[in-house]
Amino acid sequence: xxxxxxxxxxxxxxxxxxxxxxxxxxxxxxxxxxxxxxxxxxxxxxxxxxxxxxxxxxxxxxxxxxxxxxxxxxxxxxxxxxxxxxxxxxxxxxxxxxxxxxxxxxxxxxxxxxxxxxxxxxxxxxxxxxxxxxxxxxxxxxxxxxxxxxxxxxxxxxxxxxxxxxxxxxxxxxxxxxxxxxxxxxxxxxxxxxxxxxxxxxxxxxxxxxxxxxxxxxxxxxxxxxxxxxxxxxxxxxxxxxxxxxxxxxxxxxxxxxxxxxxxxxxxxxxxxxxxxxxxxxxxxxxxxxxxxxxxxxxxxxxxxxxxxxxxxxxxxxxxxxxxxx
Amino acid sequence: xxxxxxxxxxxxxxxxxxxxxxxxxxxxxxxxxxxxxxxxxxxxxxxxxxxxxxxxxxxxxxxxxxxxxxxxxxxxxxxxxxxxxxxxxxxxxxxxxxxxxxxxxxxxxxxxxxxxxxxxxxxxxxxxxxxxxxxxxxxxxxxxxxxxxxxxxxxxxxxxxxxxxxxxxxxxxxxxxxxxxxxxxxxxxxxxxxxxxxxxxxxxxxxxxxxxxxxxxxxxxxxxxxxxxxxxxxxxxxxxxxxxxxxxxxxxxxxxxxxxxxxxxxxxxxxxxxxxxxxxxxxxxxxxxxxxxxxxxxxxxxxxxxxxxxxxxxxxxxxxxxxxxxxxxxxxxxxxxxxxxxxxxxxxxxxxxxxxxxxxxxxxxxxxxxxxxxxxxxxxxxxxxxxxxxxxxxxxxxxxxxxxxxxxxxxxxxxxxxxxxxxxxxxxxxxxxxxxxxxxxxxx
Numbered sequence: 001x002x003x004x005x006x007x008x009x010x011x012x013x014x015x016x017x018x019x020x021x022x023x024x025x026x027x028x029x030x031x032x033x034x035x036x037x038x039x040x041x042x043x044x045x046x047x048x049x050x051x052x053x054x055x056x057x058x059x060x061x062x063x064x065x066x067x068x069x070x071x072x073x074x075x076x077x078x079x080x081x082x083x084x085x086x087x088x089x090x091x092x093x094x095x096x097x098x099x100x101x102x103x104x105x106x107x108x109x110x111x112x113x114x115x116x117x118x119x120x121x122x123x124x125x126x127x128x129x130x131x132x133x134x135x136x137x138x139x140x141x142x143x144x145x146x147x148x149x150x151x152x153x154x155x156x157x158x159x160x161x162x163x164x165x166x167x168x169x170x171x172x173x174x175x176x177x178x179x180x181x182x183x184x185x186x187x188x189x190x191x192x193x194x195x196x197x198x199x200x201x202x203x204x205x206x207x208x209x210x211x212x213x214x215x216x217x218x219x220x221x222x223x224x225x226x227x228x229x230x231x232x233x234x235x236x237x238x239x240x241x242x243x244x245x246x247x248x249x250x251x252x253x254x255x256x257x258x259x260x261x262x263x264x265x266x267x268x269x270x271x272x273x274x275x276x277x278x279x280x281x282x283x284x285x286x287x288x289x290x291x292x293x294x295x296x297x298x299x300x301x302x303x304x305x306x307x308x309x310x311x312x313x314x315x316x317x318x319x320x321x322x323x324x325x326x
Numbered sequence: 327x328x329x330x331x332x333x334x335x336x337x338x339x340x341x342x343x344x345x346x347x348x349x350x351x352x353x354x355x356x357x358x359x360x361x362x363x364x365x366x367x368x369x370x371x372x373x374x375x376x377x378x379x380x381x382x383x384x385x386x387x388x389x390x391x392x393x394x395x396x397x398x399x400x401x402x403x404x405x406x407x408x409x410x411x412x413x414x415x416x417x418x419x420x421x422x423x424x425x426x427x428x429x430x431x432x433x434x435x436x437x438x439x440x441x442x443x444x445x446x447x448x449x450x451x452x453x454x455x456x457x458x459x460x461x462x463x464x465x466x467x468x469x470x471x472x473x474x475x476x477x478x479x480x481x482x483x484x485x486x487x488x489x490x491x492x493x494x495x496x497x498x499x500x501x502x503x504x505x506x507x508x509x510x511x512x513x514x515x516x517x518x519x520x521x522x523x524x525x526x527x528x529x530x531x532x533x534x535x536x537x538x539x540x541x542x543x544x545x546x547x548x549x550x551x552x553x554x555x556x557x558x559x560x561x562x563x564x565x566x567x568x569x570x571x572x573x574x575x576x577x578x579x580x581x582x583x584x585x586x587x588x589x590x591x592x593x594x595x596x597x598x599x600x601x602x603x604x605x606x607x608x609x610x611x612x613x614x615x616x617x618x619x620x621x622x623x624x625x626x627x628x629x630x631x632x633x634x635x636x637x638x639x640x641x642x643x644x645x646x647x648x649x650x651x652x653x654x655x656x657x658x659x660x661x662x663x664x665x666x667x668x669x670x671x672x673x674x675x676x677x678x679x680x681x682x683x684x685x686x687x688x689x690x691x692x693x694x695x696x697x698x699x700x701x702x703x704x705x706x707x708x709x710x711x712x713x714x715x716x717x718x719x720x721x722x723x724x725x726x727x728x729x730x731x732x733x734x735x736x737x738x739x740x741x742x743x744x745x746x747x748x749x750x751x752x753x754x755x756x757x758x759x760x761x762x763x764x765x766x767x768x769x770x
Contacts, residue, residue, distance in 0.1 A: 288463060
């Protein structure tokens with residue numbers, strides 16, 4: 001089995017999707033000749049031609065608008081938005097059109113489109129390039145939101161997302177694009193949406209996370225177990241919508257404590273949604289309030305301070321201790 | 327600056343207090359040390375002085391609420407004092423913000439000054455919780471439901487008086503123990519009988535009035551249950567001829583009145599008990615069952631059970647072994663008055679080593695008083711009444727005469743005191759009541 005980075009796994013998934021299904025079409029800014037800003041679409045145009053891997057003008061709204069038109073007419077478009085922060089100009093297309101079509105047509109039309117967008121911090125990008133906006137989309141009924149944290153998951157989840165009949169925002173943590181290498185099977189495979197992954201089993205507290213922090217939390221959990229005998233259960237949600245409530249509630253009712261770690265700002269973040277659902281479902285099992293370690297309530301900061309701004313080791317450790325000592 | 331005044335731990339073992347009444351209202355200016363509220367703990371009513379001068383911004387509880395130790399009672403804006411005008415001039419911006427947010431119920435000006443992310447501290451959140459609700463995390467509440475424990479009855483030993491899992495388990499265990507002990511008592515009904523009573527009670531409930539036990543009444547309920555559940559009670563009854571004591575009191579009453587003291591029988595009985603305790607220090611001890619230890623107290627501190635409209639309270643006369651009858655009388659008088667006015671401080675109710683319960687003025691011949699743990703004995707003193715008794719006379723023959731006698735009931739902890747010891751102690755108490763002049767013989 002080949003050792004692949006996440007970006008290579010995504011590239012492979014796109015190639016296999018294009019190969020298997022003539023309805024699949026990949027497009028976006030610089031995805032063709034250039035192979036994408038992160039090389040996710042490298043060599044795809046050379047292999048599948050300009051009709052299926054298309055360079056678009058610099059207009060996010062037009063990209064998503066075209067994707068909607070294509071999808072509603074039987075294609076399976078996979079659109080790349082260079083950074084999640086650039087989805088703001090396309091928000092109208094996503095929230096007012098794409099997400100509503102199934103509801104509006106009383107189920108007559110599906111809209112099988114995938115929007116790929118790198119996101120997340122820790123890579124010293126300029127403004128608007130690192131924003132974690134997943135909560136905007138989880139708050140938009142009709143959209144699915146999928147976030148892989150490993151090369152293996154990226155391939156399996158992306159192939160599943162392309163098959164999915166509804167619009168899916170496929171958010172790729174750019175910090176992980178080349179930070180990890182994993183064995184990824186060559187043959188196409190699919191991972192169902194809405195199934196969280198228990199990264200590590202534990203009994204003292206449950207940490208719910210997704211994207212880049214999964215690795216940080218996993219590492220810390222190992223340290224805490226070894227140095228202090230604290231046993232954390234780490235869950236990578238993988239998809240926020242649909243959400244794997246069963247795995248979450250099972251874990252939290254077992255440990256009695258939950259910590260949410262995400263890069264997005266705190267107020268109105270998906271962590272708040274998780275905390276609230278935990279209260280609704282397993283309140284009587286809690287030994288402590290659900291806690292959150294998140295980005296601060298400011299726009300994403302300049303590179304000099306982003307390490308402080310992001311959930312980092314010290315903040316997570318402190319929260320774990322607060323949770324356990326509550 | 328906003329000063330948050332929290333309910334202090336006003337005495338050992340206190341986890342909550344009931345606001346009897348507020349002495350200030352929201353918006354009122356207060357001085358430092360001015361009394362903010364009267365709070366009734368399990369043991370006494372205490373006055374809480376203000377920690378700062380300023381304007382009362384918010385009262386966090388209402389009269390009648392039971393508030394846990396550590397909860398915020400009052401928020402005082404200490405800037406709203408003499409320096410207010412100056413401050414406002416220096417920070418016009420801040421003032422404007424305050425104006426904008428005036429309508430917000432919960433926004434304190436501290437929050438408005440620093441609307442940074444994560445601005446609400448854990449403490450502030452905790453203090454916003456409704457007062458009077460027992461503090462416990464959800465998992466403890468689940469346990470309480472499973473064990474059918476009413477959290478309002480459980481004293482919390484956790485952070486900020488929080489009820490822990492262990493508190494709930496301990497409570498449930500004590501309850502079981504109590505139930506088991508009651509089952510052993512011959513007077514207890516059979517299960518079917520109990521069920522019948524329950525059925526009748528349920529049927530009658532519609533006609534019943536519910537009264538929530540609070541403060542002293544609730545404390546008494548808990549203490550008495552603890553007493554019965556943990557102490558091996560045994561009670562001896564006897565009578566003393568009160569004639570000697572009555573005569574002595576009559577002869578001394580005028581002098582005492584001159585001193586401004588109302589002389590009752592209780593100081594004489596107290597003195598008699600003190601002398602008996604000096605001879606029998608085991609009755610002035612405390613018992614630690616966990617360590618199988620008897621601790622002999624060096625001081626004799628006599629608790630006097632006082633009947634008040636709020637319930638039974640037990641102020642303590644410290645170092646009673648070193649006090650004269652007049653001094654004892656003066657202290658008993660002072661403590662009783664304070665008890666009835668609910669003015670007793672906690673200090674005045676702590677440290678008792680032996681208790682006297684005097685219900686003579688009300689009536690009744692005998693009783694089985696319950697011992698206050700960790701004490702090991704309590705003496706009940708009953709009314710003086712006329713009774714025909716046989717007066718033995720070897721020369722002229724026995725005669726029936728009318729004497730004035732007083733009933734005494736001594737409950738003792740049978741774990742460490744046996745019946746013979748109890749009888750000897752009682753005989754000494756009776757001896758000093760019957761022949762109070764003997765007190766002089768041994769007086770120091």
